[in-house]
Amino acid sequence: MTLRLTNTLTRRVEEFKPIETGKVSIYCCGVTVYDLCHLGHARSYIAWDVLRRYLRWSGYAVTFVQNYTDIDDKILNRASEEGTSMEEVSERNIDAFVADMGRLNILPADRMPRATRSLDAIRTLISELEAKGAAYSADGDVYFAVMKHAGYGKLSGRDLEQQQDNAAGRVASAEEARKQHPFDFALWKGAKPGEPSFSSPWGQGRPGWHIECSAMVREELGETIDIHLGGADLVFPHHENEIAQSEAATGKELAHYWLHNGMVNVGGQKMSKSLGNFTTIRALLDSGVSPMTLRLFTLQAHYRKPLDFTAEALEAAATGWKGLNVALGLTVGTTRSQSELPVPLQEARKRFAAAMDDDLNTSAALAVLFELAKPLRGLANRIERGDASASSELEQASSQQQLALLLELAAVVGLQHEPQETAGATGGLEDRAIEAQIEARRAAKAAKDFAAADQIRNDLKAQGIELIDKPGGITEWLRS
Ligand SMILES: [Zn+2]
Incomplete structure (x- = not known):
């Protein structure tokens, strides 16, 4: 190798x-x-x-x-x-x-x-x-x-x-x-x-x-x-x-x-300022494309080949990332076995390395990540639905080893879990702005100005942002 x-x-x-x-x-x-x-x-x-x-x-x-x-x-x-x-x-x-x-x-x-x-x-x-x-x-x-x-x-x-x-x-x-x-x-x-x-x-x-x-x-x-x-x-x-x-x-x-x-x-044409298809990283990410979607998108092509940006290709990458992101969001538990990796996982690790050794064939390396993520994503979705047996399946040594390997290999290509709110393909309000609104609502509640707090919640809702109040004064949010 x-x-x-x-x-x-x-x-x-x-x-x-x-x-x-x-x-x-x-x-x-x-x-x-x-x-x-x-x-x-x-x-x-x-x-x-x-x-x-x-x-x-x-x-x-x-x-x-x-x-x-x-x-x-x-x-x-x-x-x-x-x-x-x-x-x-x-x-x-x-x-x-x-x-x-x-x-x-x-x-x-x-x-x-x-x-x-x-x-x-x-x-x-x-x-x-x-x-x-x-x-x-x-x-x-x-x-x-x-x-x-x-x-x-x-x-x-x-x-x-x-x-x-x-x-x-x-x-x-x-x-x-x-x-x-x-x-x-x-x-x-x-x-x-x-x-x-x-x-x-x-x-x-x-x-x-x-x-x-x-x-x-x-x-x-x-x-x-x-x-x-x-x-x-x-x-x-x-x-x-x-x-x-x-x-x-x-x-x-x-x-x-x-x-x-x-x-x-961009759209089949060389990117240049004179063509007006010159997109800054900042503008793209602020438009709601998540950083990891952009990363996944670029790594799907070989680094030496031209990379063609189209809205459709980026959308497809966003969908691919969503699945991987769900699996990467699972937590490695305490029951992780210290024993050797089972043969199928050893093989997956070898295939990942062989792809990367082949002049950094990242698209083949990503295929190994998707394969590892697939059953974990299934577990994550069942856990999300409140399926208790899925939680105990995740605790099993084989699942834990699979998850640990997925996290390890994802880090080699620089992919890391993104909280749900930044993982969407499109979005309006920036995360920073939403967090600021949540902070303002917290302050209004502390000052017992409940009308102002409700106003902030309703304004955010009108922009597609759902607030979820959790115990301990924590507020989470989702793009609906
Ligand atoms: Zn130089």
Whole structure:
């Protein structure tokens, strides 16, 4: 049983072998923090969260680093539109990123370096490249010279000479005119008037996008790492350029495995701002789609394939999740047997691992979860109806072992029980708003203003929210 992964670098499915036994170092390209995260981010970061959880479950000590790009034209443009600063835009979107990833049950990275806090490492790397003749300065900018680096194009399969011919005859921009080859890219950009800038041996300016990842990988994880992650849209030029910079500087391979996730389509079309089908994670979850429904939906497709969002597909995922959620909501009792797993459960565990080992075949792994959940869901429904024999069946060792295995494997793909009120496919009022109303009603009752308390109950009822008062002053609620 060995994990096999599709390596973009070799274009093959390869057996995963870490540099150091029992340890895995992973770098994942993070977000440019100028806006809220969208469905493409959800898809990508859920996939890599599952890789990380699976490696941990398999016994590896995983170090996962993901950066924040907090200096970029998009952030500067946003700041000038808003009349705020680059720092304000970045901080706000970093907070939003943390909140959105948390809702999706994506584990926070072990370290999250920021470009603006990694400037020493960036400047050092650029100086090394310059000293080796792999970079040249021109009018306050510094460029990487792709022609000087044998092996440029090995990740993406681009051909430098071919591209030279294509570029010939076009009118060049000022930046293009400064470059020795059209694929040369900026390591350092000279400051423009009015923009935030940092000091450097090449004058005031700021780093290019690609160099920050090369610098952070080396600073956080070393010269060669096990796995480098990103979306398929990053293969060229971003990852190609990361490889060129790092390998030109160190003479060592940057990463042994390069994994890329497929893109997201909405209703059959590529998701983009100009098409107006660009959905943020926040907007989708606030519309009533539960976080675990979104997670289940993305994991039903293989991470390398395009993922097509449609209302129907999401609705189907919501139905699937409902069944799984009922079983995951059962409690592991005290009678759980310490003895070995019965053979059918051992087999289920093996099939789950075999699916995940097969280049993270999450849809096959989910099938094992559904199979384990099925009888438990039946028990849960009978318990719900007040069937006492179902409660004692659940207490039996075999049921308890089945439930414990289900909970264990669900956690490997990051699925966890959601309380009923967030598990619906659609909804109006946000949970927070409902809780606030319940609190207001409690306060009204405490003040003996029963008319106000009844008004709140009736208002919520009109919006499809049923309140159930339980002993001890506890109020539960249901969407009707
Ligand atoms: Zn990167």
